[in-house]
Amino acid sequence: MKRGRTIVAIVALSACGSLPAVSAGSFHAPATGPEMALDKILHLADADDNQLGNLIPARGGGGHVDYTKSLTPALIAAIAKAEKDLVREDCGGKYRKGELCGLDYSPITCAQDSLPAYTYHTILDLGDKVVIEYAWPPNNETTATYTVIKGANGWRIDGVSCAGGAKFH
Secondary structure (H helix, E strand, O other), rough: OHHHOOOOOHHHHHHHHOOOEEOOOOOOOOOOOHHHHHHHHHHHHOOOOHHHHOHHHHHOOOOOOHHHHHEOHHHHHHHHHHHHHHHHHHHOOOOOOOOOOOOOOOOOOOEEOOOOOEEEEEEEOOOOOOEEEOOOOOOOOOOEEEEEEEOOOOOEEEEEEOOOEEEEO
């Protein structure tokens, strides 16, 4: 009986706005402001042929795409740390010509490839902080989960959790 009352209380609080809004349903084309902003950022990353160089100056060749407008400083630092840790683990701390040292996929999209369209599912909306999953159609299995935050200049990604286990926070 207590469990039933708890469920009723959660539903009542959610309806009153006391709990964060959580969307129910399946993956869909970007529909909300945060989903559209995330979609734009993912496509920006897909179009960047030197994404890792632009994100991580130590890789060289960066500077053509400014990710500070779409990713928070904390996320950029987390990506750089993950790269540094992998270079240390894989190549003794230094890049080696002809060897793969560091990340070998996009830490923004959690993929090596791209699609013309992705699908999204908002799982938590706190107003200026939203958690969104994205998937590759048609399978609609979560590829990554993002925390996006709204600042003075719009929405930026603040955290990425790849379905494969990598986390950038």
